[in-house]
Amino acid sequence: MVNWKFWQQRPPARILRLRSRGDMGDATRVDFEELAPAVETFLGQAAYLQLGYFETLSRLIRATPELEEKEALSLAAGAALVKHRAIIDVIRDRGDDPAEIMRPFQEQLDTFRRATIGARPRETMLSVHITAGMLDDFYRALAASYGDTGRRIARILNVDSDRELIVDLIRATIDADDEMRSLLSMWARRLVGDTLLVARAALRPQRLGIDDEKKVEPVFTALMAAHARRMDALGLAS
Structure with a gap:
């Protein structure tokens, strides 16, 4: 597991609402009071995460000789880059410097990304899909x-992340190879812990009290339910 201590300042008061959309299920409202981060933190991390997805997928494109796989990876990489650039536009419209907004999170999120790169291409594809x-x-x-x-x-x-062809590649591997099915299932369970730490680190100042834990729990329950549905769609146990 990666130890995340991103933000030392106490964030301003925000209201976090969990809205219904696809995998997220029914709408749930959760008040986080002062647990949600400043908007600059939100934008900087969101922008850099998309850039990280693009970089990871681009490296996979270079590493694979198969044209079918290159096409699948290029679609997903392109979608991530489009999202990154769109978030950058939002940052610029606010009058901020995108590089300065993202820089505080570069080292930590690069560490997270390196920790979720697998030994095999299919593991890394699954990493992007899950995280x-x-x-x-x-x-x-x-x-x-x-x-x-x-x-x-x-x-x-x-906006569509265009990962459907990557999902097809992963599913075909799982269907054809029981050993890979077991390996990818274990790999996905490992990914969940590190990914939840990234999300939790975006909320807490230093410590999360008992009452705050109760407020946070419904959001992470919804995230895990959505993750379970993704795993089921792949034919993997969550």
């Missing part, structure tokens, strides 16, 4: 805290 799916869900929920800026980010994150 991006969970964190996109989380940031869509968090976006409700930030008024018009948050609504713009939610619309960006709602």
Whole structure:
């Protein structure tokens, strides 16, 4: 597991709403009071995460000789880059420097990304599908805290991520190879822990009290339910 201590400042008061969308299920409202981060933190991390997905997928494109796989990876990489650039536009429209907004999270999120790169291409494909799916869900929920800026980010994150062909490749591997099925199932369970730490670190100042834990729990329950549905769709046990 990666130890995350991203933010030392106490964040301003926000309201976090979990909205219904696809895998996220029924709408749930959760008040986080002062647990949600400042908008600059939200934007910087969201933008850099998309850039990280693009980089990981681009490296896989270079590493694979199969044209079918290159096509699947290129579609997903392109979608991540489009989302990254759209979030950058939001940052610029606020009058901020995108590099300065993202820089505080570069080292920590690069560490997270390196920790979720697998020894085999299929593991890394699964990493992107699982971690991006969970964190996109989380940031869509968090976006409700930030008024018009948050609504713009939610619309960006709602755009199709074009990972369907990657899912097809993973599913074909699972169907054809029981050993890989077991390995990928274990790998996915490992990914969940590190991914939830990234999401939790975006909320807490230093410590999360008992009452705050109760407020946070419904959001992470929804994230895990959505993750279980993704795993079921792949034919893997969550």
